[in-house]
Amino acid sequence: MDNFKAFGNSLSSIGQQITPFASRTFQYTKEQLGQAEDKTELPPDYIDLEKRVDALKQVHQKMLTVTSQYSHEAYDYPANIKESFSDLGRTVSEKVQLLSSATTPAEAQAALVAPPSAKPQPKTFSHAIARASLASSQLLHQQHTGAGEDPLATALEKYALVSERLGEARLAQDAQIQSRYLAGWNTTLNTNLMFATRARKNVEKARLTLDSVKSRAKGNTWKIGPNSPRDDHHTTEELSPEAQEEIEKAEDEFVTQTEEAVGVMKNVLDTPEPLRNLAELVAAQLEYHKKSAEILSELAPIIEGLQVEQEANYRKSREDAS
Structure with missing residues (x-):
C-alpha cells in the first residue's frame, strides 16, 4: 500500500509540469489505481441521460443489423438455385412476348435464351419463382400433344408473370425502406449519436482536468500541524x-461542457426522427403487402377457373371411358 501511495504522490508531483492531456492521463491512471482522493461526481440527471443515450444507440445498432438486409437485393434469394446467364438475361414479361410470336419449338427455345436487353434480372425469391415457372410452363407446352393448351402450363405462365410483379413490388419496397428508414437511422447512429458521444467525452476531459487541478493544488499547499495526526480533523487546505x-x-x-452535453443528449433523445423513420418502414411494408395481395387476388380466380375446367374435363373423360 505504501508503494501505491508513493506512486500516487509521484504522479501528483510530475503532473505539475506536464501538458493538460498528460495531466488528465495521470489523473485517470490514479483513479484506476484507486489513488485519487476525490472524484467530481456527475449530476444524477446527467447520468440518466447517458444511460438513455446508450440504450438508444444499442437500439439503432440492433435494428440496423437486421434491417440493413433491405439494402441487399438477394436477401431472400435461395442459395441452392443455380441460374445461368441466359436465365437472367431478359425479364419474364419480355420472354413471354417473344414466346407468343414463336411458331416452332426452336423459336420458343430461342426466346427463352434470348440475349439480354439490359442489365441482368434481379435475384429475388419472387423473380426466381417467376423464371422457374416460365421455364416449367414451356417444358409442358413442348411436350403437350393434345387439343388446346395444357392447363397447368397456362397456369404456370400466368403465375410467372405475377411472380415477377411481386418481385418488382418487393424491390420498390426495399428502395423506399432504404431512403426513408435506413438512411435516417444511419444518420442518427453515425451523426447525432456521435455528437452526443463527443460531447460526453468533452465532459469527461473537463472532469479529469478539474480533478487533476484540485489534486495538484492540494498536493502543493497541504499543511499539517507539527503535533497533529494526519486526519480530516487536523488537516487544513490553504490554496x-x-x-x-x-x-x-x-x-x-x-459546468459549460456538462450543460452542452445535456443539451446535445436531450436533442438526440427528443427528436422525432427515429420514430418517423420507423413509421416509414412500416408504411413501405404495408404498401408492399397490400400490393402483393392485390396482385395475387387477380391471379387466384384465374388459376381456380383453370382448375375447375380441368377437373370438369377429367370427370367427363372418365365418364366417356366408362
Missing part, C-alpha cells in the same frame, strides 16, 4: 489565489 483561480476556471469549463 493560493492562483490555485483557487485555476480551480474555478476548471470548474467553469466542467
Whole structure:
C-alpha cells in the first residue's frame, strides 16, 4: 500500500509540469489505481441521460443489423438455385412476348435464351419463382400433344408473370425502406449519436482536468500541524489565489461542457426522427403487402377457373371411358 501511495504522490508531483492531456492521463491512471482522493461526481440527471443515450444507440445498432438486409437485393434469394446467364438475361414479361410470336419449338427455345436487353434480372425469391415457372410452363407446352393448351402450363405462365410483379413490388419496397428508414437511422447512429458521444467525452476531459487541478493544488499547499495526526480533523487546505483561480476556471469549463452535453443528449433523445423513420418502414411494408395481395387476388380466380375446367374435363373423360 505504501508503494501505491508513493506512486500516487509521484504522479501528483510530475503532473505539475506536464501538458493538460498528460495531466488528465495521470489523473485517470490514479483513479484506476484507486489513488485519487476525490472524484467530481456527475449530476444524477446527467447520468440518466447517458444511460438513455446508450440504450438508444444499442437500439439503432440492433435494428440496423437486421434491417440493413433491405439494402441487399438477394436477401431472400435461395442459395441452392443455380441460374445461368441466359436465365437472367431478359425479364419474364419480355420472354413471354417473344414466346407468343414463336411458331416452332426452336423459336420458343430461342426466346427463352434470348440475349439480354439490359442489365441482368434481379435475384429475388419472387423473380426466381417467376423464371422457374416460365421455364416449367414451356417444358409442358413442348411436350403437350393434345387439343388446346395444357392447363397447368397456362397456369404456370400466368403465375410467372405475377411472380415477377411481386418481385418488382418487393424491390420498390426495399428502395423506399432504404431512403426513408435506413438512411435516417444511419444518420442518427453515425451523426447525432456521435455528437452526443463527443460531447460526453468533452465532459469527461473537463472532469479529469478539474480533478487533476484540485489534486495538484492540494498536493502543493497541504499543511499539517507539527503535533497533529494526519486526519480530516487536523488537516487544513490553504490554496493560493492562483490555485483557487485555476480551480474555478476548471470548474467553469466542467459546468459549460456538462450543460452542452445535456443539451446535445436531450436533442438526440427528443427528436422525432427515429420514430418517423420507423413509421416509414412500416408504411413501405404495408404498401408492399397490400400490393402483393392485390396482385395475387387477380391471379387466384384465374388459376381456380383453370382448375375447375380441368377437373370438369377429367370427370367427363372418365365418364366417356366408362
